[in-house]
Amino acid sequence: MTRTALITxxxxxxxNAFARELAxxxxxxxxxxxxxxxxxxxxxELRAKHGVDVEVITADLATIDGIRKVSDRLTEAGRPIDLLVNNAGASSAGWFGATDIADEDRQLDLLVRAPMHLMDAAIKAMSGRGQGGIINVASVAAFTPRGSYSAHKAWLVxxxxxxxxxxxxxxxxxQALCPGFTRTEFHQRMQANIADVPRWMWLKADxxxxxxxxxxxxxxxISVPSLRYKVLTAISRHAPAALVANIAKRGR
Ligand SMILES: NC(=O)c1ccc[n+]([C@@H]2O[C@H](COP(=O)([O-])OP(=O)(O)OC[C@H]3O[C@@H](n4cnc5c(N)ncnc54)[C@H](OP(=O)(O)O)[C@@H]3O)[C@@H](O)[C@H]2O)c1
Structure with a gap:
């Protein structure tokens, strides 16, 4: 049974959908x-609605100080975390090679270094107790070669x-959670043009x-939510590599 979960x-x-569902x-x-x-x-809001304890940690997970703050909480004696949800993420606009390399560094730190450190801390704490769960939020992008974002998610998977x-x-x-397009603040934050994404491809975060x-x-x-993305993922994982690369070339 999950008594306490830490969600980035x-x-x-x-x-936020994980936080509301778990509360x-x-x-x-x-x-x-x-x-x-x-x-x-x-x-x-969650304390008032569900009567659960909610602790808050302000941390920038693209920095080593921010990561340490959260790792320390994961390994704190006497206050066990049963479930870690490594979810925080953002993507740089533009393709690798055309972006600022400093932005690529920040993206790598947030999408790879942070979950790696937090997973390490969680495994060490949980294995001592003989139970626990870790959800690493990756993406269906992990299954096709599409720039550094998909490469980072493939690493996580x-x-x-x-x-x-x-x-x-x-x-x-x-678990590596691999969602497809999901209605959140993600695309707006990266100023991506999502006008061409058909309605049927959008998932609800809940x-x-x-x-x-x-x-x-x-x-x-591996968790791939929804039947439509299970089918698409199976195709991209088993189709000939040249065909997948050709589809991937067409855009984000
Ligand atoms: N939306 C999609 O279509 C989609 C599809 C597949 C996978 N994903 C993955 O799902 C995860 C969540 O994305 P989302 O779509 O829910 O994005 P979102 O709506 O933009 O939410 C991102 C969350 O992460 C936090 N965050 C961002 N940068 C951070 C940093 N440097 N340190 C700490 N927290 C940070 C944000 O809060 P603050 O800004 O206050 O820090 C916010 O709470 C990401 O890993 C993303 O790659 C998203």
Whole structure:
């Protein structure tokens, strides 16, 4: 049973959907993001609505100090975290090679270094207790070559698959959650042009979080919410590499 979950990026989008769903189930929360006002607002709302404890950590996970703050909480003796949701993320606009390399560094730190450190801290703390869950929010983008964002998500999928095998014996389930297009603040923040994305391709963040938690209970290493994306993902994973590369070339 999950008593306390730590969620990064819990003030908006998919992370916020996890926070609301877990609070509804009576799970105490530790929520992380950069904007304190928004964190406090979410915390107050969930405490009032569901009577759960909600602790707030303001941290920029693209920095080593921010990561340390959250890692320290994950390994704190006497206050165990049963579920880590490594969700915080953002993407630079533009393709690798045309973007500012400093932006690429920040994206790498947020999408790879932060989940790596937090997963390391969580595994160390959870294996001592013989139970725990980790959800790493990746993307269906992990299954097609599309610039550095998809490469970072592919890294997360690969490590999660291995960690789920490696640590299931000590009671830890590790999942890579791979959603498709989901209505959140993500695309607006990166100023992406999403006008061409057909309506049927959009998922609701609430449904993504619920599907992931259901798959976690089943011990699944990869969770792809919705039938339509299960089909698309199967095609992109098993189609000839040249065909996948050709489709990927057409745009984000
Ligand atoms: N939306 C999609 O279509 C989609 C599809 C597949 C995968 N994903 C993945 O899903 C995850 C969540 O994305 P979302 O769509 O829910 O995005 P979102 O609506 O933009 O929410 C992002 C959350 O992360 C926090 N955050 C951003 N940068 C941070 C930093 N440097 N340090 C700490 N917290 C930070 C934000 O709060 P602050 O700004 O206050 O820090 C916010 O709470 C990401 O990993 C993304 O790659 C999204």
């Amino acid at each position: 990026g819990a003030t908006a989008g998919i992370g 509804r189930r009576g799970t105490h929360l530790v929520i992380v993001a950069r904007t304190t006002d928004r964190l406090e607002q979410v915390a107050a 690969n490590l999660s698959q291995w960690a789920n095998l490696q640590y299931s014996d000590v009671g830890i389930t590790v 449904n993504v979080a619920k599907a992931s938690l259901k798959d976690l209970e089943r011990g699944k290493a």
